Amino acid sequence: MPHPLTKIHRMSELIEPIGTVTFSEVPNEAFLAVGMRNYWDGYFAGRAAPLGPAPAEVVHAVFYNFAEGEVARHIPWVWGKVTPQEAIAVRERGSAAALRQRIGQLAEDPGLVRAVDLATRAAVSAPTEGRALYAGLRALDLPEDPVARLWHVATLLREHRGDGHNAALLAHGIGGTEAHVLMALSLGMRAEEFGRLHHLPRPRLTAVVDGLHRRGLVDAAGGFTDAGRKTKERIEALTDELAAPAYDVLSADELDELIARLVPIAAAVEAAGD
Numbered sequence: 245m246p247h248p249l250t251k252i253h254r255m256s257e258l259i260e261p262i263g264t265v266t267f268s269e270v271p272n273e274a275f276l277a278v279g280m281r282n283y284w285d286g287y288f289a290g291r292a293a294p295l296g297p298a299p300a301e302v303v304h305a306v307f308y309n310f311a312e313g314e315v316a317r318h319i320p321w322v323w324g325k326v327t328p329q330e331a332i333a334v335r336e337r338g339s340a341a342a343l344r345q346r347i348g349q350l351a352e353d354p355g356l357v358r359a360v361d362l363a364t365r366a367a368v369s370a371p372t373e374g375r376a377l378y379a380g381l382r383a384l385d386l387p388e389d390p391v392a393r394l395w396h397v398a399t400l401l402r403e404h405r406g407d408g409h410n411a412a413l414l415a416h417g418i419g420g421t422e423a424h425v426l427m428a429l430s431l432g433m434r435a436e437e438f439g440r441l442h443h444l445p446r447p448r449l450t451a452v453v454d455g456l457h458r459r460g461l462v463d464a465a466g467g468f469t470d471a472g473r474k475t476k477e478r479i480e481a482l483t484d485e486l487a488a489p490a491y492d493v494l495s496a497d498e499l500d501e502l503i504a505r506l507v508p509i510a511a512a513v514e515a516a517g518d
Contacts, residue, residue: 247491247499249484255499256405256487258506259363261513262398265346266290268517271338278334279325288318290335293328294380306376308410309420311444332384339399340392346516347509351391359505360394362498367397367404370490375407394509401490408486412479417459421452426461426476429468 275286
């Protein structure tokens with residue numbers, strides 16, 4: 245029997261803070277130390293590294309939701325400072341250090357090892373078809389250290405879901421910048437207030453919102469229409485459906501146990517967030 249999608253979605257909520265420690269200050273400092281100019285150099289070097297020295301066009305396609313030209317400001321420049329293999333190592337060390345710092349004594353809890361074992365089974369069993377970033381991560385060795393492995397498998401599950409989310413967006417005709425607009429509206433924000441949009445030239449952002457308005461997804465005031473809200477809900481539901489196969493390897497009791505064991509870890513990470 246397939247797992248309920250409510251549990252699949254709950255897993256996404258729990259792996260998100262664990263995986264995204266990689267975008268926090270400790271890994272950022274580690275990338276600056278090897279020659280990155282700024283946060284975004286480290287972001288693109290670390291996250292794109294499993295793809296190898298791919299050109300900006302490929303990274304842009306795989307990452308999906310960055311505006312035109314954003315990736316090219318960093319790729320391939322970063323590969324002149326660090327190799328993908330070195331970036332993978334820097335990212336893992338920095339992320340593991342950040343996670344260990346945030347979860348404190350939980351790093352030594354035997355329950356963490358059990359959570360890692362269950363999460364690893366899910367993370368290495370998901371289908372790779374159409375999942376370029378997940379497939380690249382799957383090709384990497386699993387870290388031996390339990391905290392480092394927890395970050396790694398959370399990242400595997402996060403990027404597997406992310407690849408599926410991109411497919412769901414594409415199936416609904418939603419482009420990358422449009423996806424950020426819909427995300428902003430779902431959070432109760434105007435598009436220009438959203439962190440991934442506010443830096444865009446106003447004419448470019450206006451054109452994106454106007455396009456969504458012509459499609460009936462955004463109203464004249466820049467908010468959701470009913471059709472826009474339903475489209476966003478369908479995309480999220482499909483994303484959960486596409487993420488579900490990763491957890492087929494776990495029994496219902498094992499998935500419940502994994503969720504229960506991740507709750508305090510995710511809560512500790514969020515509470516200590518920078």
